[in-house]
Amino acid sequence: xxxxxxxxxxxxxxxxxxxxxxxxxxxxxxxxxxxxxxxxxxxxxxxxxxxxxxxxxxxxxxxxxxxxxxxxxxxxxxxxxxxxxxxxxxxxxxxxxxxxxxxxxxxxxxxxxxxxxxxxxxxxxxxxxxxxxxxxxxxxxxxxxxxxxxxxxxxxxxxxxxxxxxxxxxxxxxxxxxxxxxxxxxxxxxxxxxxxxxxxxxxxxxxxxxxxxxxxxxxxxxxxxxxxxxxxxxxxxxxxxxxxxxxxxxxxxxxxxxxxxxxxxxxxxxxxxxxxxxxxxxxxxxxxxxxxxxxxxxxxxxxxxxxxxxxxxxxxxxxxxxxxxxxxxxxxxxxxxxxxx
Amino acid sequence: xxxxxxxxxxxxxxxxxxxxxxxxxxxxxxxxxxxxxxxxxxxxxxxxxxxxxxxxxxxxxxxxxxxxxxxxxxxxxxxxxxxxxxxxxxxxxxxxxxxxxxxxxxxxxxxxxxxxxxxxxxxxxxxxxxxxxxxxxxxxxxxxxxxxxxxxxxxxxxxxxxxxxxxxxxxxxxxxxxxxxxxxxxxxxxxxxxxxxxxxxxxxxxxxxxxxxxxxxxxxxxxxxxxxxxxxxxxxxxxxxxxxxxxxxxxxxxxxxxxxxxxxxxxxxxxxxxxxxxxxxxxxxxxxxxxxxxxxxxxxxxxxxxxxxxxxxxxxxxxxxxxxxxxxxxxxxxxxxxxxx
DNA sequence: ATGAAAGCGCTAACAA
DNA sequence: TTGTTAGCGCTTTCAT
Numbered sequence: 133x134x135x136x137x138x139x140x141x142x143x144x145x146x147x148x149x150x151x152x153x154x155x156x157x158x159x160x161x162x163x164x165x166x167x168x169x170x171x172x173x174x175x176x177x178x179x180x181x182x183x184x185x186x187x188x189x190x191x192x193x194x195x196x197x198x199x200x201x202x203x204x205x206x207x208x209x210x211x212x213x214x215x216x217x218x219x220x221x222x223x224x225x226x227x228x229x230x231x232x233x234x235x236x237x238x239x240x241x242x243x244x245x246x247x248x249x250x251x252x253x254x255x256x257x258x259x260x261x262x263x264x265x266x267x268x269x270x271x272x273x274x275x276x277x278x279x280x281x282x283x284x285x286x287x288x289x290x291x292x293x294x295x296x297x298x299x300x301x302x303x304x305x306x307x308x309x310x311x312x313x314x315x316x317x318x319x320x321x322x323x324x325x326x327x328x329x330x331x332x333x334x335x336x337x338x339x340x341x342x343x344x345x346x347x348x349x350x351x352x353x354x355x356x357x358x359x360x361x362x363x364x365x366x367x368x369x370x371x372x373x374x375x376x377x378x379x380x381x382x383x384x385x386x387x388x389x390x391x392x393x394x395x396x397x398x399x400x401x402x403x404x405x406x407x408x409x410x411x412x413x414x415x416x417x418x419x420x421x422x423x424x425x426x427x428x429x430x431x432x433x434x435x436x437x438x439x440x441x442x443x444x445x446x447x448x449x450x451x452x453x454x455x456x457x458x459x460x461x462x463x464x465x466x467x468x469x470x471x472x473x
Numbered sequence: 474x475x476x477x478x479x480x481x482x483x484x485x486x487x488x489x490x491x492x493x494x495x496x497x498x499x500x501x502x503x504x505x506x507x508x509x510x511x512x513x514x515x516x517x518x519x520x521x522x523x524x525x526x527x528x529x530x531x532x533x534x535x536x537x538x539x540x541x542x543x544x545x546x547x548x549x550x551x552x553x554x555x556x557x558x559x560x561x562x563x564x565x566x567x568x569x570x571x572x573x574x575x576x577x578x579x580x581x582x583x584x585x586x587x588x589x590x591x592x593x594x595x596x597x598x599x600x601x602x603x604x605x606x607x608x609x610x611x612x613x614x615x616x617x618x619x620x621x622x623x624x625x626x627x628x629x630x631x632x633x634x635x636x637x638x639x640x641x642x643x644x645x646x647x648x649x650x651x652x653x654x655x656x657x658x659x660x661x662x663x664x665x666x667x668x669x670x671x672x673x674x675x676x677x678x679x680x681x682x683x684x685x686x687x688x689x690x691x692x693x694x695x696x697x698x699x700x701x702x703x704x705x706x707x708x709x710x711x712x713x714x715x716x717x718x719x720x721x722x723x724x725x726x727x728x729x730x731x732x733x734x735x736x737x738x739x740x741x742x743x744x745x746x747x748x749x750x751x752x753x754x755x756x757x758x759x760x761x762x763x764x765x766x767x768x769x770x771x772x773x774x775x776x777x778x779x780x781x782x783x784x785x786x787x788x789x790x791x792x793x794x795x796x797x798x799x800x801x802x803x804x805x806x807x808x809x810x811x812x813x814x
Numbered sequence: 815a816t817g818a819a820a821g822c823g824c825t826a827a828c829a830a
Numbered sequence: 831t832t833g834t835t836a837g838c839g840c841t842t843t844c845a846t
Contacts, residue, residue: 182591208557216549250523
């Protein structure tokens with residue numbers, strides 16, 4: 133820039149005004165402006181956006197964090213969960229001219245640094261299982277922050293939170309199954325988390341079943357790992373005609389292993405997953421699943437974040453987007469032998 | 474930082490040395506250092522990474538560009554092509570402590586700016602179809618740059634290029650098909666590009682078929698759009714027993730539409746796709762396809778880029794990674810009626 | 815062992 | 831209309 137100024141016989145200030153000032157009045161004579169433009173062109177001058185951002189104390193970039201203690205989310209394999217979310221985040225960010233950055237580990241040496249290191253105008257925190265450590269980090273974050281996924285109660289109201297309506301999704305699945313005549317329905321989840329979306333789904337399941345007078349005992353709440361646990365369940369005498377799993381992977385484990393235990397899907401056992409990632413299409417039979425509006429969630433998160441960044445001191449609403457139910461091939465009418473107890 | 478210095482009764486220089494200097498000798502007395510650390514802790518001081526990067530003239534960030542004139546690649550729907558590539562890029566970048574940024578449009582007002590705006594230590598250019606405009610931009614780029622996908626000849630040798638061995642992939646597919654007895658094989662592609670990976674595949678197809686004495690006439694080189702074009706081909710009398718498509722989407726179009734025209738897949742017509750994205754699993758029957766090592770390509774691109782960034786003035790090798798062939802359900806023995814002509 | 819000074823490239827407030 | 835000055839937060843000579 134200095135070179136351009138020298139060549140045009142002006143000061144850097146003028147160059148800045150001519151080349152970058154978007155104000156209506158440039159306050160530079162046309163002749164001078166032209167000289168500057170010519171010089172810039174000749175020297176192939178390019179503004180250093182990084183320096184500009186530094187000076188303006190804004191980076192036009194939002195960071196996507198996924199919490200510590202988890203592997204980096206995978207885009208091209210397995211569930212498309214994170215891919216869909218990212219698409220939404222990117223869509224919303226690009227719409228407002230923000231770039232999106234994915235960070236290694238959590239970037240700098242300590243997570244706290246990462247969240248307030250000046251590289252981002254704002255952050256989207258994506259984590260399904262907020263550990264104490266993560267919650268502490270979230271609390272300590274000084275930059276604008278939007279959370280995706282339901283979060284522990286003590287975070288609600290402090291930050292905008294975007295999530296799907298898990299209870300509504302569970303209800304959709306159960307209405308579908310009971311409509312097919314199922315009465316003996318299990319809920320399957322993996323491991324026990326202190327807090328997570330699984331828990332919300334489990335609670336919603338219990339509550340819905342109870343409300344509808346479908347007897348529940350503890351044995352209906354399965355906690356199984358996708359390998360041995362699922363096989364052990366299938367090896368035992370049938371106790372349910374339908375299973376709602378807390379996510380697609382676990383549902384798929386049932387679908388894939390059932391035939392080996394003489395249980396036909398869906399004739400003997402209906403299975404419903406949760407998330408309806410396109411992974412459901414890769415399972416045979418294809419997996420009926422509760423769908424989350426993942427892209428919409430991502431987009432909304434970006435938009436709320438941008439709103440914060442540009443200073444709208446909005447309230448911090450928890451936004452809940454509705455779920456749907458994608459009917460595929462793993463549900464059918466209940467087998468009569470088990471449907472009445 | 475100034476505040477910390479004041480509180481500890483030293484200058485910012487000392488603070489910087491105590492908190493951030495990784496040199497073996499800090500050259501600060503332990504007593505002073507401790508005072509600084511205490512002050513920093515009390516004030517909850519966090520280094521501003523952005524400022525540091527500015528000063529050091531390096532951003533620890535690489536940008537991913539996808540060229541102008543195309544829509545932003547999608548991660549969560551359709552083919553997983555870009556998702557897999559991104560996974561590889563991220564993997565390679567994170568391994569060396571670099572963040573990865575996705576940019577809106579091509580970021581700044583003009584593409585040229587984008588590529589030299591100081592925000593990135595280096596760039597990965599991902600584009601399947603380099604238009605003249607894109608080639609010009611690539612040439613003008615002043616930052617370290619690595620290209621993914623085969624590129625026009627005049628770019629070879631100027632930049633590191635990572636791609637798959639398209640000719641090898643075509644050979645794998647054709648060996649498989651001829652091994653099944655197919656002799657009348659078509660190559661299907663979409664539209665005509667001045668330059669693109671499709672062309673390499675087409676050329677490889679022609680050359681392989683000719684070398685192996687399998688008569689070729691122009692009618693074997695289909696140029697069809699995935700809707701009307703495919704239907705028109707299927708509506709006409711059968712001319713081939715197998716089709717190799719330039720990508721999975723087009724292959725899927727044949728598979729999906731064939732039944733409506735009385736052509737069973739694979740009994741009447743074998744179909745092979747290209748890329749073997751997990752999308753192949755969503756087609757019925759599942760799609761046999763040539764696989765690219767997408768993640769490996771992405772990772773390698775990141776690594777070459779990092780090598781450039783840290784200043785290894787390496788030669789600019791074109792790296793070609795081998796393809797594989799994922800056998801699924803869309804290929805079978807050739808129907809006799811057509812196999813001999 | 816510590817401090818003073820300079821400067822990365824840019825922009826904005828103010829002065830002329 | 832143009833120039834001067836100052837400073838974003840940090841690190842790095844170089845001097846003390």
